[in-house]
Amino acid sequence: MQKIVIIGGPPAAGKTAVISQLIRLLKSDGKSVAVCKIDCLQTRDDESYRMLGVPAIAGLSRDICPDHFLAANLEEIAAWGIRKAAEILIIETAGLCHRCAPATKKTIAVCVLDCVSSIRVPDKIGPVLTDCDIAVITKGDMVSQAETEVFWQSVSALNSRAEIVEVNGVTGSGVQYLKRFIDEIDAAHSIVGDELRSDMPSAICSYCIGERRIGNMYQQGVVTKMEIPT
Amino acid sequence: MTFKSITILGGVDKDGKDENIRALTIERGEIYSVIGFTGSGKSRLIRDIEQLADRDTVTKRQILIDGKTPDYSMRRDPSKKIVAHLTQNMNYIMDLQCGDFLRLRAECRKMTDAKKNAEQILETANKLCGEPIADYAQLTSLSGGQSRALMIADTAINTNAPIILIDEIENAGIDKKAAMDTLLGSDKIIIVVTHDPMLALSGKKRIIMRNGGMDGLLTLTEKEKEVFSKLQTLSEYSLEVQRNLRLGKTL
Ligand SMILES: Nc1nc2c(ncn2[C@@H]2O[C@H](COP(=O)(O)OP(=O)(O)O)[C@@H](O)[C@H]2O)c(=O)[nH]1
Ligand SMILES: [Mg+2]
Ligand SMILES: [Zn+2]
Numbered sequence: 363m364q365k366i367v368i369i370g371g372p373p374a375a376g377k378t379a380v381i382s383q384l385i386r387l388l389k390s391d392g393k394s395v396a397v398c399k400i401d402c403l404q405t406r407d408d409e410s411y412r413m414l415g416v417p418a419i420a421g422l423s424r425d426i427c428p429d430h431f432l433a434a435n436l437e438e439i440a441a442w443g444i445r446k447a448a449e450i451l452i453i454e455t456a457g458l459c460h461r462c463a464p465a466t467k468k469t470i471a472v473c474v475l476d477c478v479s480s481i482r483v484p485d486k487i488g489p490v491l492t493d494c495d496i497a498v499i500t501k502g503d504m505v506s507q508a509e510t511e512v513f514w515q516s517v518s519a520l521n522s523r524a525e526i527v528e529v530n531g532v533t534g535s536g537v538q539y540l541k542r543f544i545d546e547i548d549a550a551h552s553i554v555g556d557e558l559r560s561d562m563p564s565a566i567c568s569y570c571i572g573e574r575r576i577g578n579m580y581q582q583g584v585v586t587k588m589e590i591p592t
Numbered sequence: 593m594t595f596k597s598i599t600i601l602g603g604v605d606k607d608g609k610d611e612n613i614r615a616l617t618i619e620r621g622e623i624y625s626v627i628g629f630t631g632s633g634k635s636r637l638i639r640d641i642e643q644l645a646d647r648d649t650v651t652k653r654q655i656l657i658d659g660k661t662p663d664y665s666m667r668r669d670p671s672k673k674i675v676a677h678l679t680q681n682m683n684y685i686m687d688l689q690c691g692d693f694l695r696l697r698a699e700c701r702k703m704t705d706a707k708k709n710a711e712q713i714l715e716t717a718n719k720l721c722g723e724p725i726a727d728y729a730q731l732t733s734l735s736g737g738q739s740r741a742l743m744i745a746d747t748a749i750n751t752n753a754p755i756i757l758i759d760e761i762e763n764a765g766i767d768k769k770a771a772m773d774t775l776l777g778s779d780k781i782i783i784v785v786t787h788d789p790m791l792a793l794s795g796k797k798r799i800i801m802r803n804g805g806m807d808g809l810l811t812l813t814e815k816e817k818e819v820f821s822k823l824q825t826l827s828e829y830s831l832e833v834q835r836n837l838r839l840g841k842t843l
Contacts, residue, residue: 480687506743507677508697509686515700535639538648 364443365549368432368465370455370490371474372483376500377454378407379531380474385414386534387541388450396448398439400432401456417446428455429462430562436466440553450544462562463489468551470544471559473524476501477513484516489560491517496543497524500531595658595674596620598755598781600641602806603652606633611651611805620754623782625792628801634785637801638757641783642675651804676753678775680760683739684731690714690742691727701750709749716745720770741771748774755781769827790823 369377381397388395397418399407404422411418419442423431432439432455443451455464465471473494475484478501484491491497497517502510510528517526525543529536568581602614618624626634633651640653644662647654655662657674666672686693694710703709710727718724721741725734734742747756756775772794776782786792793816800808812820836843 478685482687503679504681505685506679506681506746508693508743508746509684511673511700512686512688512693512696515696535643535649 363551364440364448364451365544365547366440366443366451366453366469366553367472367544368453368455368469369472369474370463370465370494371457371498372476372479372487373457375457375474375476375479376498376529376531377457377474378410380498380500380529380537380540381452381454382410382414383529383531383534383537384452384540384544385411385416387537389415391541393450394446394448395450395452396443396446397452397454398442399454400428400435402428402458405456407454417448423456427459427462427562429459429464430564432464433558433562436464436553457490460487460490463493463560464562465490465493465559466553466556467559468549468556469553470495470547470549472496472498472540474498474500475513475517477510478504481513481516484513484520492521493559494521494524495547496540497521497526498540499526499528502528503530503532595754597658598641599656599659600637600806601654601656603647603649603654605803605805607803609805611807613799613806613809616799616806616809618781618783620779620781622797623776623784623795625795625798626783626785626801627787627792627798628807632801633804634801635759636804637799637806638677638759638783638785641755642677642757674753675755675757676747676750677757678743678747678759681743682736684734684742686731688731689727690725690729690731690734693731694746697746697750703750713742713745713749716749716774717741720744720774744771744774754779755783758782758784758786760786769824790820790827793817793820793823 369381371377385395385397395416397408397411397416399405399411399418399420400423401420402423405420408418408420421431421435432453439453440451463471471494473491475491475497477499499510499513499517514526527536527539527543529540567583567585573580597617597619599615599617602611605611626637628634636651640649640651641655643649644655644666645651645653646661666674688696691710694713695706698706698709714725714727717738721737723735723738725738725742758775768791784791784795792798793812796812798810799806800810833843
């Protein structure tokens, strides 16, 4: 059995940096780790994980939402982790779709946010934050202590259930607390039959299937219109 | 939060060797300065204290409160944080107006009257810097001096934090003596990281950092007290000259 940790959050929030620090700590603890990176068009993160001496693979979702793509491939990814004898399988997601979140009920869901981004970001990113078990706040070194605390407050207002940890992705300070929470959550399970925490809406409009022309006459399927005052 | 002292239990230096100082207890009301060359481990020591390190950071130091391991919630919950840290940052990044920011901040620290707390911080900040800060000003639009003054006032007034860590106040571009006077509270532990000789001598004791470790602990001598007054006179003279130059006078 392995523990699966799914790590999401906006681009450049520090996911790869935090995961790298976590891997170093887990390895020094004698734990075996494997990493899978899901991205849309291209990624080099898997290479940087292999440099740390852990098995790593990457999957590119191309034309579809990376979170749908991950859900569709989770069984195979978990099986790969087991073949690599990983006690902890870490999955980094692309962090682009703000509507879906790939966390399942029994995986450990981590959301990484940086406090250099706007204070309005936590409000915008949806279930990846509101349904996570652990929220990680990075880049505290770049702002005042007061700003970190205000940011912390806005995260905790959106998900009071989550443990919140401050981690510096560059120096690794604070990552011991992230590891502690991951250790504490009892999450070893088999992935088949597990359930997503939130549903993932599909968008089956004309543009999903390759339409390029603009105008009502070209639109079919599920079309949602804005309410615009006359 | 009531406690009498914190203790730093020594860890290892950059080479993994035990640092010289194995245990150091700082009582409330004491001022310590931390000095050493760039890269000697000053900021890391400050970070260990702020994080209430538990042999789980690279330095392997441990911080005790009244001789005991502190509860983890003291580190996790902002309202229970016992350390106020005035960092080297000179600017705010957050997209909020000053007033809104200060009220939110007061709420995190569970201040009973957030509105009054915010007003008090603005008022104090405005005494430290030349150009007044408006309640509705965007945080990011503040000048370096205004930002620094606001950070200092916030650190000083949100006083449920009994330990104040100060990183390089001399870069502030504001009156450093007035700033220190604002920060000093009789009942606090103050730790100042500095390259400035006057600030280094403002504490009764100073920790000497070398190669990532706490290398030595020195107590202020009588001779050094004299040096301190000389430096203070010099600093006042320099401020006076600066003021006159700003006023467009010839000296
Ligand atoms: N100063 C600072 N930079 C950080 C921190 N965490 C990450 N970074 C930097 O932020 C950038 C983006 O980080 P990365 O891990 O690639 O983000 P990802 O897209 O979420 O995987 C990199 O240049 C990191 O070095 C931090 O805590 N402090
Ligand atoms: Mg990444
Ligand atoms: Zn999606």
